[in-house]
Amino acid sequence: xxxxxxxxxxxxxxxxxNLLSAGDSSKTRGSITIEDVGDGATSLAFSSDSNVxxxxxxxxxxxxxxxxxxxxxxxxxxTVPAQGQNDKTWAPTRVAFSSNDEFLxxxxxxxxxxxxxxxxxxxxxxxxxxxxNLVSAFSFGPDNELVAIVDSKWIVVFNIQKKVVVHxxxxxxxxxxxxxxxxHDGKKLAVTGAGFPRLRIYNIASGQEERALSSDVAxxxxxxxxxxxxxxxxxVVGPENAxxxxxxxxxxxxxxxxxxxxxxPIPELRLAVSPDEKLIAVSSDDKTMHVWDTSTFxxxxxxxxxxxxxxxxxxxxACVVLEGRNPAIRVWNCELFRKSLx
Numbered sequence: 591x592x593x594x595x596x597x598x599x600x601x602x603x604x605x606x607x608n609l610l611s612a613g614d615s616s617k618t619r620g621s622i623t624i625e626d627v628g629d630g631a632t633s634l635a636f637s638s639d640s641n642v643x644x645x646x647x648x649x650x651x652x653x654x655x656x657x658x659x660x661x662x663x664x665x666x667x668x669t670v671p672a673q674g675q676n677d678k679t680w681a682p683t684r685v686a687f688s689s690n691d692e693f694l695x696x697x698x699x700x701x702x703x704x705x706x707x708x709x710x711x712x713x714x715x716x717x718x719x720x721x722x723n724l725v726s727a728f729s730f731g732p733d734n735e736l737v738a739i740v741d742s743k744w745i746v747v748f749n750i751q752k753k754v755v756v757h758x759x760x761x762x763x764x765x766x767x768x769x770x771x772x773x774h775d776g777k778k779l780a781v782t783g784a785g786f787p788r789l790r791i792y793n794i795a796s797g798q799e800e801r802a803l804s805s806d807v808a809x810x811x812x813x814x815x816x817x818x819x820x821x822x823x824x825x826v827v828g829p830e831n832a833x834x835x836x837x838x839x840x841x842x843x844x845x846x847x848x849x850x851x852x853x854x855p856i857p858e859l860r861l862a863v864s865p866d867e868k869l870i871a872v873s874s875d876d877k878t879m880h881v882w883d884t885s886t887f888x889x890x891x892x893x894x895x896x897x898x899x900x901x902x903x904x905x906x907x908a909c910v911v912l913e914g915r916n917p918a919i920r921v922w923n924c925e926l927f928r929k930s931l932x
Contacts, residue, residue, distance in 0.1 A: 620922070620923060620926055621920055621921060621922040621923065621926075621927075622661045622920070622921050623911070623918050623919070623920050624656055624661055624663075624918060624919045624920075624921070625916070625918040625919075626663070627645045627647075627654045627656065627663065627918075627919055628645075628910050628911070628912075628916065628917035628918040628919045629647075629649075629916050629917050630647040630648050630649035630650075630680075630917075631645050631646065631647060631648070631897060631910050631917065631919065632646055632647065632648035632682040632683050632684070632858070632897070633645075633646040633682070633683060633684045633685045633897065634646075634685075634897050634898075634899040634908050634909070634910070634919070635685045635686045635687055635899060636658075636687070636899060636900070636901040636902060636906065636908070637687045637691050638687055638688070638689050638690060638691045638902050639691055639903075640658065640901035640902055640903040640905055640906060641657065641658055641659065642655055642656065642657060642658065642664065643655070643656045643658060643899075643906075643908055643919070643921065644656075644685045644687065644694065645685075645919060646670070646683040646684060646685040646696060647683060648680050648681055648682050648683050648698075649680055650669070651669050651670040651671065651672055651681070651683050651696075651698050652667055652668070652669050652670075653667060653668045653669070653670065653683075653685050653694070653696055654667055655667070656919065658901075658906065658921060661921075666710075666713060668694070668696065668706075668708055668710070668713075670683050670685075670696040670697060670698050670703075670706060671698070671703070671704060671706065672698050672700055672703055679700070681698045681699045681700045681703075682698070682699040682726075682858060683696060683697070683698045683699070684696065684697055684699075684725070684727070684728065686728065686729065686730060687710075687730070688730040688734045688737075688750075689730060689732055689733075689734055689902075690734045691711075692709065692711075692734060693707050693708065693709065693710065693716060693730070693734070693750065694707070694708045694710035695707045695708070695728065695730070695737060696708075697722070697725045697728060697739070698725075699724060699725060699726060700723075700724065701723050701724065702720075702721075702722070702723060703722060703723075703725065704718045704719055704720045704721075704722060705718070705719040705722060705725060705728060705737070705739055705748075706718050707719075707737065707750060716750070717748075717750060717753045719737075719739060719746065719748050719755070722739060722741045722744075722746070723741050723742050723743065724741050724742040724766060725739055725740070725741045726740065726741070726766070726767045726768050726769070727739075727740050727768055727769045727770050728740070728770070729770055729771060729772050730772075731772050731776045731794070732772060732774060732775070732776045733776050734750070735749060735750060735751065736748065736749060736750065736756065736776075736794070737750060738770055738772065738779055739770075740761060740768040740769070740770045740781055741761070741764075741768075742761070742764050742765060742766065742768075743760070743761055743764045744758055744759065744760065744761055744764075745757070745758075745759040745760075745761050745770070745779070745781055745792070746758050746759075747759075747779075747794065747797065756797070757797035759792065759797055759799075761781070761783065762783070762788075762790065763781075763782070763783025763785075763786035763788055763790070764783055765783055765784045765785050765786070766784060767784040767859065768781065768782055768783050768784060769781070769782045769812075769813065769814040769815055769859075769861075770782070770815075771815050771816050771817055771824075772794075772817070773817045773821045774817055774819060774821055775821050776794060777793070777794055777795070777821075778791055778792065778793065778794065778800070778817075778821070778838075779791070779792045779794055780792075780815045780817065780824055781815075782811075782812040782813060782814065782815055782828075783812075784811060784813065785811060786811065786812070787804060787805035787807075787810050787811060787812070787829065788802045788803065788804055788805070788812065789802065789803040789812040789815060789824070789826065789836070790802045790803075791803075791838060801838070801841060803824075803836055803838075803841050804841075805828075805829040806829065806842075806843055807829040807830055810828060810829020810830055811828045811829060812826055812827075812828045812829065813826075813827040813828040813831075813859055813861075814826070814827040814828070814859055814860075814861035814872075815827075815861070816861055816863045818835075818867065819867060822837065822838060822839065823835050823836060823837055823838060823844075824836045824838060825861075825863055825867075825870065827850075827859070827861050827872055830846075830849055831849050831850045831851070832846050832847060832848060832849045832850065833846065833847040833848075833850075833870055833872070833882060834846040834847070847870075847882050847887065847889065848889055850872060850874075850880050858873075858874060858875045858896075859872075859873075859874050859875075860872065860873045860874075860896070860897055860898055860899075862898040862899050862900050862907075863900070864900045864904055864907070864924065865900065865902060865903070865904040866904055867884060868883065868884055868885055868928065869881060869882065869883060869884070869900070869907070869924070869927075869928060870882045870884060871898035871900075871907070871909075872898075873895065873896040873897060873898055873909070874896075877893075877894055877895070877896045877912065878891060878892065878893055878894075878895070878896070879891070879892045879895035879896055879898055879909060880892075881898075881931065883928060883931050888931065890931050894911060894912040894913065895909050895910070895911050895912075895920075896909060896910050897909050897910045900924065901924075904924055905923065905924055905925075906921050906922065906923065906924055907921070907922050907924050907927055908920065908921045908922075
């Protein structure tokens with residue numbers, strides 16, 4: 591099924607409360623659409639308890655918060671600074687929660703733009719990582735102690751509590767867009783660089799490169815990466831703009847899904863994998879979302895959908911949609927979403 595603009599048999603409402611019923615409400619919800627925060631959105635992130643969705647805006651660097659159970663906006667917001675450029679200059683803005691929900695971090699894509707870490711529940715700035723240029727990706731470690739950042743020249747590992755840089759590693763494949771991902775045990779860091787046919791694995795304790803995976807296709811790029819739950823394999827976007835699985839120890843590809851048209855190595859590229867690894871979603875600047883059901887190897891394409899994000903409990907999938915005049919945020923019940931793909 592391709593070119594679909596709406597999910598069949600999925601409810602849409604302005605408030606999640608309209609979809610509640612007796613019993614376990616997670617099995618009775620279809621989707622909600624929240625219409626006042628989608629315009630300018632460049633990043634979505636669920637809190638680790640899956641009750642809050644943060645929406646980062648590229649127009650002004652603001653971060654809004656939505657309560658999932660009510661669909662209402664929480665009266666709290668932050669602004670990611672744009673040092674070195676005008677705060678109103680459009681720039682992709684990324685946001686993420688730490689796995690214990692203590693911290694929220696955000697960064698804008700630009701020159702000399704810091705990554706800011708907040709104690710978000712108390713609305714206090716906790717730490718700031720300066721000296722960054724063109725940050726295209728960052729990630730909290732699973733132990734909530736570290737945050738890793740990749741910009742155009744460096745891979746930076748920062749200790750949050752001590753507020754110090756632990757490692758500043760030269761980014762051998764640096765450029766305008768990169769991607770990184772912590773392994774689930776927090777021991778490894780996988781890093782890609784746009785325009786380079788390599789994916790490098792670093793040891794977090796030492797900061798040293800352990801191995802590099804090379805593309806099996808001439809001119810093939812590794813665009814985005816995600817570790818599997820067993821920490822033995824990587825789910826990769828590219829080469830050939832395909833979804834592939836790579837065995838880290840053997841340094842070879844062992845599975846691949848169909849090619850995606852229109853992908854490019856830019857900050858707007860998104861790769862999202864559900865916690866049970868049954869769904870993989872990818873979107874790029876063409877505002878098209880591609881979703882794979884890994885149990886059936888089927889691919890579904892959604893026009894005017896982008897920035898997919900899964901909640902850590904596997905209950906929700908969110909993205910930005912355009913079905914009217916302005917973009918909106920849509921949140922689906924993940925179980926019903928997956929059934930609709932069949």
